[in-house]
Amino acid sequence: xxxxxxxxxxxxxxxxxxxxxxxxxxxxxxxxxxxxxxxxxxxxxxxxxxxxxxxxxxxxxxxxxxxxxxxxxxxxxxxxxxxxxxxxxxxxxxxxxxxxxxxxxxxxxxxxxxxxxxxxxxxxxxxxxxxxxxxxxxxxxxxxxxxxxxxxxxxxxxxxxxxxxxxxxxxxxxxxxxxxxxxxxxxxxxxxxxxxxxxxxxxxxxxxxxxxxxxxxxxxxxxxxxxxxxxxxxxxxxxxxxxxxxxxxxxxxxxxxxxxxxxxxxxxxxxxxxxxxxxxxxxxxxxxxxxxxxxxxxxxxxxxxxxxxxxxxxxxxxxxxxxxxxxxxxxxxxxxxxxxxxxxxxxxxxxxxxxxxxxxxxxxxxxxxxxxxxxxxxxxxxxxxxxxxxxxxx
Numbered sequence: 001x002x003x004x005x006x007x008x009x010x011x012x013x014x015x016x017x018x019x020x021x022x023x024x025x026x027x028x029x030x031x032x033x034x035x036x037x038x039x040x041x042x043x044x045x046x047x048x049x050x051x052x053x054x055x056x057x058x059x060x061x062x063x064x065x066x067x068x069x070x071x072x073x074x075x076x077x078x079x080x081x082x083x084x085x086x087x088x089x090x091x092x093x094x095x096x097x098x099x100x101x102x103x104x105x106x107x108x109x110x111x112x113x114x115x116x117x118x119x120x121x122x123x124x125x126x127x128x129x130x131x132x133x134x135x136x137x138x139x140x141x142x143x144x145x146x147x148x149x150x151x152x153x154x155x156x157x158x159x160x161x162x163x164x165x166x167x168x169x170x171x172x173x174x175x176x177x178x179x180x181x182x183x184x185x186x187x188x189x190x191x192x193x194x195x196x197x198x199x200x201x202x203x204x205x206x207x208x209x210x211x212x213x214x215x216x217x218x219x220x221x222x223x224x225x226x227x228x229x230x231x232x233x234x235x236x237x238x239x240x241x242x243x244x245x246x247x248x249x250x251x252x253x254x255x256x257x258x259x260x261x262x263x264x265x266x267x268x269x270x271x272x273x274x275x276x277x278x279x280x281x282x283x284x285x286x287x288x289x290x291x292x293x294x295x296x297x298x299x300x301x302x303x304x305x306x307x308x309x310x311x312x313x314x315x316x317x318x319x320x321x322x323x324x325x326x327x328x329x330x331x332x333x334x335x336x337x338x339x340x341x342x343x344x345x346x347x348x349x350x351x352x353x354x355x356x357x358x359x360x361x362x363x364x365x366x367x368x369x370x371x372x373x374x375x376x377x378x379x380x381x382x383x384x385x386x387x388x389x390x391x392x393x394x
Contacts, residue, residue: 079161174279
């Protein structure tokens, strides 16, 4: 379980601007090092590779990379909007974290910053004569990186924004979330469905929104110090209003409640980190849009249900009732994510739009029958119950 600080750092690293800024700063650092290497170079290299050899290349790079970067940004925005309109608007934020797109755009922008800065330094005569050869070598490396980035970009564009790419991206992130919950049942705390003590002090949310992340390690450490037992009443992915309890604490004072509230991240949008149902919801929304009268694409609904079934079959979390001795964070209690919860966000939303599509409902019945053979008895019972509720009455 990562800390909240590390989580915030990871969120920053996943943003597009981070790689752009990092590579641009690295290019400026490389230009700053060039004069320091100039004194150690042989004189004949300085005579052969002077300013006249490197400035034309830098000029071409500066003008070309600006156009390429602008064009690539337009293509990226257009592809992401297309994907959002085909799947679900909430997938847009996930597409923005695409590492290939980020790396390519960062390389293009870094190449532009490098070449433009080098031209300015040469024109201002801030470089000694020997620095021209160092810059020439660096420019050759930059050209190689740009060529590699262009080849990656061409290959990536063939798939960017397509339904296959979007579904694969959602499934990958959902699989990671489900596997993390499978590896750490109940986020490392004590699982339980019983109601918390009636005399427990409520911990009110400071803002309205979705519970995005709970810093279990910090909560447990603080509860251990204060001799408090904490009960989460809102799991990651659930919506809470400001002033309503997000958790309750037995034996806590007001100071502890204020500190505990700061360790529960609440925001406007849901996240994948601790919410295994979010990805399943996105997949179900994609199937809903495919089945809408304006699209009428049952094939996408088939594919979505196949991916959902595969995710639940291979990565089902098992939030068992861990004792205090077994839990990593024994002072924090929370409700488990059950098989019924996962099925509820997966198939019923699709069934709502598939009432007039018997072939889609038949596929759903097949998927539920397959999950009835799951090794987890809770999933077996939940899948059987859902299948009977939809099909046995027909």
